Amino acid sequence: MPTMADVARTAGVSVATVSHVLNGTRPVLPHTRQAVLDAVDELGYTPNTLARSLVTSRTRSIGLAVSAISNPYFTEILQGVEAGALEHGYSLLIADPHDDPEHERKVVQLLHERRVDGMIVAPSADPRELVAYLTRHEVPTVFLDRVVEGAGGVDGPRDADAGSEGRETPSGSPRRFDQVCAESTRPMAELVTHLAGLGHRRIGLVAGLPGLSTTAERIAGYRQGLTASGLPYDPHLIVHGDSESAGAEVATAALLALPTPPTALVTANNTMTIGTLRTLRERGLSVPDDLALCCFDDFAWADLFAPRLTAIAQPSREIGTEAVRLLLDRLAAPDRPTRTLRLPCAFVHRTSCGCPETGEYGRPAPRSQSSQSKGTVS
Numbered sequence: 001m002p003t004m005a006d007v008a009r010t011a012g013v014s015v016a017t018v019s020h021v022l023n024g025t026r027p028v029l030p031h032t033r034q035a036v037l038d039a040v041d042e043l044g045y046t047p048n049t050l051a052r053s054l055v056t057s058r059t060r061s062i063g064l065a066v067s068a069i070s071n072p073y074f075t076e077i078l079q080g081v082e083a084g085a086l087e088h089g090y091s092l093l094i095a096d097p098h099d100d101p102e103h104e105r106k107v108v109q110l111l112h113e114r115r116v117d118g119m120i121v122a123p124s125a126d127p128r129e130l131v132a133y134l135t136r137h138e139v140p141t142v143f144l145d146r147v148v149e150g151a152g153g154v155d156g157p158r159d160a161d162a163g164s165e166g167r168e169t170p171s172g173s174p175r176r177f178d179q180v181c182a183e184s185t186r187p188m189a190e191l192v193t194h195l196a197g198l199g200h201r202r203i204g205l206v207a208g209l210p211g212l213s214t215t216a217e218r219i220a221g222y223r224q225g226l227t228a229s230g231l232p233y234d235p236h237l238i239v240h241g242d243s244e245s246a247g248a249e250v251a252t253a254a255l256l257a258l259p260t261p262p263t264a265l266v267t268a269n270n271t272m273t274i275g276t277l278r279t280l281r282e283r284g285l286s287v288p289d290d291l292a293l294c295c296f297d298d299f300a301w302a303d304l305f306a307p308r309l310t311a312i313a314q315p316s317r318e319i320g321t322e323a324v325r326l327l328l329d330r331l332a333a334p335d336r337p338t339r340t341l342r343l344p345c346a347f348v349h350r351t352s353c354g355c356p357e358t359g360e361y362g363r364p365a366p367r368s369q370s371s372q373s374k375g376t377v378s
């Protein structure tokens with residue numbers, strides 16, 4: 001197996017120069033750098049990652065803690081994270097916190113003990129121990145999908161070319177974290193106004209796990225949609241499926257048992273959509289003839305159902321790649337202002353809402369005036 005000394009001999013440089021080229025520890029003249037890289041290719045040299053980490057204090061690895069990796073939405077996020085990491089020469093260590101705060105803190109500690117350079121985490125509904133650990137150990141971290149109140153950057157410049165960064169965290173305040181997620185409130189409101197526009201006056205919501213930012217934002221969007229449509233808010237029409245299929249089955253049954261049940265439903269994530277459809281089938285109810293249905297989260301087989309599911313599609317893969325970008329920016333400049341990046345969703349118009357086939361299968365959801373092409377920053 002060729003060594004670094006062999007590379008140095010072939011390139012006609014010192015071993016120290018080869019080290020600087022491979023580890024990026026000091027600028028090297030372009031022609032010298034190219035000679036080293038040519039020698040690496042010629043000899044088939046493979047750098048010793050462990051030895052490099054001892055020199056640079058970096059392992060070129062990222063810890064990813066995401067619950068429900070089997071969920072197609074999070075699988076696509078994982079693909080985005082992996083693609084972004086590999087593009088920049090980083091490997092991934094993956095753990096599933098199971099949306100349990102105590103287990104979440106444990107798996108993050110295990111990842112930290114593996115000396116990852118930074119972490120990407122989808123926080124649980126109660127991330128206090130998580131935030132405390134990451135703050136105490138000053139671990140560079142990006143939160144994705146779910147934002148943590150008070151953990152991200154505050155409002156700042158909205159110039160997309162300038163990177164849409166928030167202002168610096170005031171001195172002495174708790175550690176803040178970069179965050180990236182999809183817009184939730186406005187797209188959910190659009191689903192509700194769409195159903196209201198079709199004549200529905202009692203629209204039920206199968207909401208997610210209480211405590212998650214996505215749950216709170218989608219409930220807020222549901223209420224905004226009712227207000228925009230001139231419909232009254234009825235708290236009995238909101239039930240929690242706890243972001244799981246089984247929970248959605250129970251929640252949907254509760255809505256159907258109301259004295260005046262809804263004529264349309266909105267489900268707040270893809271796994272709950274499956275649970276809702278299962279309950280409707282067991283009750284012998286047809287979509288959209290007996291009950292209209294719209295869902296938050298599009299997925300690969302949503303257009304294979306009969307009827308085809310009208311949905312909000314999140315930019316899941318892009319969320320993953322943006323999380324890597326934010327983390328690498330943080331590693332390169334630890335003191336830079338924190339950022340919370342929100343990416344736009346798309347309204348995917350099919351037929352489960354009761355509309356006929358139109359061919360209009362994907363159009364952007366309406367966005368606020370302050371939104372940018374790369375997403376909004378808050």
